[in-house]
Amino acid sequence: MNLIRTLISVFLFALLLSTIAGWLWAGGQPPTQAIGSRIALVLCAFAAISGFALLWSARPYPTDINVDHSSQDQQ
16 A cells, blocks of 8 residues: 555655646746646645645555454454
8 A cells, every 4th residue: 555655646746846847937927827827736736735645644444454353263
């Protein structure tokens, strides 16, 4: 599970870096285009940060393969 979380985190980090690069690039555009670009970039950054939070706060289900079944062996 941690390998999958790490791979998704790398993707989200790349998304965040491209958002920052886009923000800097949009600064050189005319004001009307820069506003629209930056709104889209803020939404993208918010989605990436929310993805990090949800990804690393998730807990495994009790029926996962890592569940201790020793109580069933005693019966």
